Amino acid sequence: MGKTIYFIWLNIVLIIVGLWGAVLLVSPKIVQQHIQKILLLSTKPRAEQYLKKLISIEYPKIDRLDISDWEKVNILRKWAAEHMPWSSEAAKVKNLIQDREAPHIFNLFAQNKGGVDCGSAGYALMKLYKHYGLSSYEYHYGNLNGWNHALTLVKINHKGKNMLVMEDAFFNTTYTGMYGEPVDFFYLLQKVRDGNTKEFSLVKDESWQHPNIDTYGDKKEIYYSYTSYFDLEINLAALLVPRLLESSVTGESTDILTKKIQSLVVY
Numbered sequence: 001m002g003k004t005i006y007f008i009w010l011n012i013v014l015i016i017v018g019l020w021g022a023v024l025l026v027s028p029k030i031v032q033q034h035i036q037k038i039l040l041l042s043t044k045p046r047a048e049q050y051l052k053k054l055i056s057i058e059y060p061k062i063d064r065l066d067i068s069d070w071e072k073v074n075i076l077r078k079w080a081a082e083h084m085p086w087s088s089e090a091a092k093v094k095n096l097i098q099d100r101e102a103p104h105i106f107n108l109f110a111q112n113k114g115g116v117d118c119g120s121a122g123y124a125l126m127k128l129y130k131h132y133g134l135s136s137y138e139y140h141y142g143n144l145n146g147w148n149h150a151l152t153l154v155k156i157n158h159k160g161k162n163m164l165v166m167e168d169a170f171f172n173t174t175y176t177g178m179y180g181e182p183v184d185f186f187y188l189l190q191k192v193r194d195g196n197t198k199e200f201s202l203v204k205d206e207s208w209q210h211p212n213i214d215t216y217g218d219k220k221e222i223y224y225s226y227t228s229y230f231d232l233e234i235n236l237a238a239l240l241v242p243r244l245l246e247s248s249v250t251g252e253s254t255d256i257l258t259k260k261i262q263s264l265v266v267y
């Protein structure tokens with residue numbers, strides 16, 4: 001009787017192991033996502049330890065030594081966009097993430113503590129870039145009584161040239177030139193001011209679908225924001241109305257950068 005029970009349990013264990021192995025062989029991404037969820041829902045110290053590891057599970061290229069700054073900031077923006085639910089009333093999350101670092105912020109998202117509006121999405125991406133040692137800023141722009149938005153500016157070196165590029169985790173987009181190359185933020189402002197915007201493209205990750213709108217969300221408001229954002233004329237014009245610039249670099253003054261922006265825009 002004892003041997004029978006032993007063999008029954010042994011068969012059950014072997015079946016479970018076999019099924020798990022089959023899932024691993026057939027769909028390793030499912031296993032990876034399962035591991036990711038377990039780790040992100042764990043304690044804060046573990047989240048801090050594993051955040052980069054979790055990102056590299058989904059985007060292994062992030063760990064390559066030959067990856068360019070341009071590729072890295074785009075990968076991080078894509079990952080961030082895929083891990084933050086939308087919300088038009090995100091005060092709860094704003095209060096929770098203020099002055100927090102990236103591991104804590106994305107751990108809150110993983111625990112469904114609320115969603116993001118464009119401002120908190122820009123802030124979270126700014127903190128994620130800082131986690132990878134990149135200087136970054138949250139930039140608010142536009143008319144508060146009309147179309148306004150926020151995105152993230154991040155410093156990169158592209159082919160030996162230092163530049164500040166725009167990355168938007170809320171809509172999962174970036175701006176490029178005619179051939180997909182990164183566009184310097186100040187160069188774009190100059191061209192917009194002069195009415196010459198034909199060389200720029202607003203590039204969206206076509207494989208991306210936004211996370212579910214959480215219970216705080218206003219679908220009509222977000223739809224209006226979405227359609228206005230992808231009207232390139234409206235969006236680029238709004239860039240010329242700067243409102244707030246916040247830095248991820250502790251102790252860094254944004255005064256010089258703000259004055260440079262103001263010198264290029266039209267009020």
